[in-house]
Amino acid sequence: MSGKVFVNYRQRDAADNLLPHALLVEALADRLSVHFGRETVYFDTTLRLGEPYPSALRARLAETEVLVVVIHSTWLADLADRAGRRTDWVHDEIADALANGIRLLPVVLAGASMPRHQDLPETIREMANVQGIKLPFGSLAARLDTVVAEIELVVAPSPPGPVVTVEPPPDRSSLGAALGVLLLCVLVGAAGAATELAPFPELSAVWTAILFAVVLTFFLLIILAVSGSRFALRGPMNWLDERLARTANRAFVVFGVGVCLLGLLMTALMVVGRFGLSTDSVLLLMITIVMITVGFMGVVWLRNQERTPDWPAKPVAPEPYWVRRACVELETRLNAWQAPLPLARQQDAQVALAGIRAVVATMTAPEEVGLFAWWRKRSPWVTLTHAGLVAAALVMAILALVLDWVAGGPDVVSVLWWLGAVVVIAGAHVGAVAFEYGYYRAQIDAVGRTVEDRLASMDDRLAVLSRPGLIAAHCLRFD
Structure with missing residues (x-):
């Protein structure tokens, strides 16, 4: 269970206009990427810049365990429009998957139905025998969970969550x-x-x-x-x-608290100094308290600045x-x-x-x-x-x-x-x-x-x- 998932869908019509269902397919690929891992799910928008499309596509298809075929309302018509072209990637991907024993998982969107044998070209006619999953309007999230569960029978999911380790602080007691x-x-x-x-x-x-x-x-x-x-x-x-x-x-708050505390201590020392302490003694105590307070507030400030x-x-x-x-x-x-x-x-x-x-x-x-x-x-x-x-x-x-x-x-x-x-x-x-x-x-x-x-x-x-x-x-x- 170490293969990959390949999302097969029609992105644009014959006039090169983006089909409305492409956005829904992107959400489907996003959901699969979250569950199985970004590197496990291939979607055409994940192709790296500068990577040759035909060779990259065939290389990913060779690693695929499940080919998710998204069938929209005009899927058959779009397939027929490209019948005379030299290359139709939707058709070719399905044909290669059937020829190499890759598991097909048709996902039928609202307004579409599974194609019949007589509606399909000879090279991909076997797809009509595959049981598909419908995604009707109003229950998309639940049906996508079903899609994920079906793929999980063949492809292992990614770990349940990222593993984060806490680095222990150095032993400073010595x-x-x-x-x-x-x-x-x-x-x-x-x-x-x-x-x-x-x-x-x-x-x-x-x-x-x-x-x-x-x-x-x-x-x-x-x-x-x-x-x-x-x-x-x-x-x-x-x-x-x-x-x-x-x-x-936070730095402003810590500084303000330190100034208030220092002011209170200085006031207290001045009051005490009027009851018998010499000026030198009061000055020495003030310097000592200032050093302690500044040091303490500095530690707090640095702690709050750790970012x-x-x-x-x-x-x-x-x-x-x-x-x-x-x-x-x-x-x-x-x-x-x-x-x-x-x-x-x-x-x-x-x-x-x-x-x-x-x-x-x-x-x-x-x-x-x-x-x-x-x-x-x-x-x-x-x-x-x-x-x-x-x-x-x-x-x-x-x-x-x-x-x-x-x-x-x-x-x-x-x-x-x-x-x-x-x-x-x-x-x-x-x-x-x-x-x-x-x-x-x-x-x-x-x-x-x-x-x-x-x-x-x-x-x-x-x-x-x-x-x-x-x-x-x-x-x-x-x-």
């Missing part, structure tokens, strides 16, 4: 230690430069290490607070995510936001498209649907559900930046303990303080990861509650746009 070392070097260099430019008090090596560990832990606690806030506000965040997916200018120029976009990571955005984009296109829907658009829509389903299946796969697997693959900013901060904070805490022991010898108090610092550092990391994982799972659950209904609705819309009966009616109405 970069955490390297990022931590780099971050520590940057901070040490920045501290050295700051001591040259500002009159910092003289600190011992122990207190310098402690100060760095505290600063790094402070950033970890900020990340923990952000992750906890995202988890606590997961309902509104899901709503905002959906709105962003439906917003054309593939070509459509349908290729799924590169199983993210709920990608599913939302892909659904919105496909829904927008399906609502804007009108019948007749070209085969290329049908195939693009099918690829887009398959991509969404592949991402949803990947997100809900067992290996993606576990917290550890998610921590290693799905959260770049917690996996890399956060792990680097944790590594740097632990290094500074250990360095402070070692320097303290070198200066005064081991003691229980320093060990307890070090253990407390380790608990805070590890707790901030584990807590942030747990909150982020909970937020991620909440997003998946929110998408899962609606995605099946959305995909079913888009399937129905695509089926309506691709229905051959509607396509033929549209073509005939506007011809």
Whole structure:
């Protein structure tokens, strides 16, 4: 069952005028191409530019398993008009098929009937013995399904849908230690430069290490607070995510939110500064918060700017936001498209649907559900930046303990303080990861509650746009 389907029909009359039924035959060929594959169905309009017609036609006919013969109301008269010509491709294709044992499937359109033996030339008279299928007005779609089912007995259909694989993101967990070392070097260099430019008090090596560990832990606690806030506000965040997916200018929205947030933080710092903080302290806090806010909003902005120029976009990571955005984009296109829907658009829509389903299946796969697997693959900013901060904070805490022991010898108090610092550092990391994982799972659950209904609705819309009966009616109405 690896042969091809050949559509035999009369396109023009003896005066070279396009016959009205040619549009309906094009819809029939389009329907067969969707079911059996574009390369499996030969229709004369699919001939490539520059390809010689006679040799290409005979080559395709040699690969044919089923010859679909479309019989219209003036089929016999048109056949008789060409009886004296050197070449009549409709006649010759049928004759070659009968001579080579190719299965014939006559499709009789409204207003026509199967030709009788005495009406046909001797070379194709055997076609009168073949059982045909009528396509009466009012039941075109159902009868075309019958045509497809008959051909399917001989020619294998194409796969049920495009197979789309989701490329797993690279394993970035091994970069955490390297990022931590780099971050520590940057901070040490920045501290050295700051001591040259500002009159910092003289600190011992122990207190310098402690100060760095505290600063790094402070950033970890900020990340923990952000992750906890995202988890606590997961309902509104899901709503905002959906709105962003439906917003054309997402970068403007993200920038506006960042400006508002930054303005609120600056106002809060100015108010706090009037209650005892020095100008330098307020300025330092402002700079720190600006850097954190700009970095965070930059990550969000880049995430919302991730776009593939070509459509349908290729799924590169199983993210709920990608599913939302892909659904919105496909829904927008399906609502804007009108019948007749070209085969290329049908195939693009099918690829887009398959991509969404592949991402949803990947997100809900067992290996993606576990917290550890998610921590290693799905959260770049917690996996890399956060792990680097944790590594740097632990290094500074250990360095402070070692320097303290070198200066005064081991003691229980320093060990307890070090253990407390380790608990805070590890707790901030584990807590942030747990909150982020909970937020991620909440997003998946929110998408899962609606995605099946959305995909079913888009399937129905695509089926309506691709229905051959509607396509033929549209073509005939506007011809």
